[in-house]
Amino acid sequence: MGRTMRRWLLALGLLGSLTAHAGSPVWALHGEHNTVYLAGSVHLLRANDAALPAAFERAYAGSRALVMELDLGKLDQLEAGSWMMAHGTLPDGSSLRKAVGEERYRRVTAEADRLGLPMEAADRQTPWAIGLELLELQYMQLGFDPEQGVEQQLERRAQADGKPTSGLETVTEQLGVFETLSPEDQARFLDLVVTEMHEVESETQSVVAAWRTGDARKLAALLGDEYKSFPTLYRTLVTDRNRRWLPQIEKLLKDKDNYLVVVGALHLVGDGGLLELMRKDGFAAEALN
Numbered sequence: 001m002g003r004t005m006r007r008w009l010l011a012l013g014l015l016g017s018l019t020a021h022a023g024s025p026v027w028a029l030h031g032e033h034n035t036v037y038l039a040g041s042v043h044l045l046r047a048n049d050a051a052l053p054a055a056f057e058r059a060y061a062g063s064r065a066l067v068m069e070l071d072l073g074k075l076d077q078l079e080a081g082s083w084m085m086a087h088g089t090l091p092d093g094s095s096l097r098k099a100v101g102e103e104r105y106r107r108v109t110a111e112a113d114r115l116g117l118p119m120e121a122a123d124r125q126t127p128w129a130i131g132l133e134l135l136e137l138q139y140m141q142l143g144f145d146p147e148q149g150v151e152q153q154l155e156r157r158a159q160a161d162g163k164p165t166s167g168l169e170t171v172t173e174q175l176g177v178f179e180t181l182s183p184e185d186q187a188r189f190l191d192l193v194v195t196e197m198h199e200v201e202s203e204t205q206s207v208v209a210a211w212r213t214g215d216a217r218k219l220a221a222l223l224g225d226e227y228k229s230f231p232t233l234y235r236t237l238v239t240d241r242n243r244r245w246l247p248q249i250e251k252l253l254k255d256k257d258n259y260l261v262v263v264g265a266l267h268l269v270g271d272g273g274l275l276e277l278m279r280k281d282g283f284a285a286e287a288l289n
Helices: 002-013 054-061 077-087 096-100 102-115 127-141 150-161 171-179 183-213 216-229 231-252 274-280
Strands: 026-030 035-041 065-068 165-167 259-264 285-287
Touching (some): 035 054, 054 150, 096 183, 102 127, 231 259, 231 274, 274 285
Parallel strands (some): 065 165
């Protein structure tokens, strides 16, 4: 299970997978009158390793507008925080200790102490919410910063250039997927996060290096099909969202302008991946080198 969860951590916080035949993190889909560039994203990068692959420059320059999972240009942090408080908090009379059991709670407490998270606040959070918070703190401790991630870089550039931005989903839709997990799956998610947090850095470095050089075979070997070891989580976080996004992307292909669509790279490939779904609907994708 060790390698599997490290890969899940990458999927949730950083990067998904590409097929063994991909040569670029950016793909071009052609409509009758336009092109939609579909790019796989690394959501967090280190400041000293934040330069994007050249294909992003070509796709950005050739697009009228930028489309992301969330429209970061219009993201209301207060609204997002309020939503998390309302939905990531356990009901009165409950606690994380009661929800996950004494042994699991002990392990969570150890990780929270290491990362500087007071358990007084954490004890009121749902298992999925505390799992996400621990994961975020771990990446921050390792120096990975969402401000240096692909979307944040492109969004800042789009704002400076006056290029329109939009999102495929809202904060509520994105975070709300965790609420749909059963209590058992939420506890399992928390278990996996806690079990393998200490081994994130080395594998993250390998994945980012392979992504940057377009070494898709290496990415496939690192990430592969083991995501499906947790089918419910894979379906909730990836497949179901892909199907919700698909009509929006196909609508862009009926426009006259070009678009750059940036999503976590896990969403691009595999069973139920966007490239497969687009191909089934008659849209062939080519890697943009």
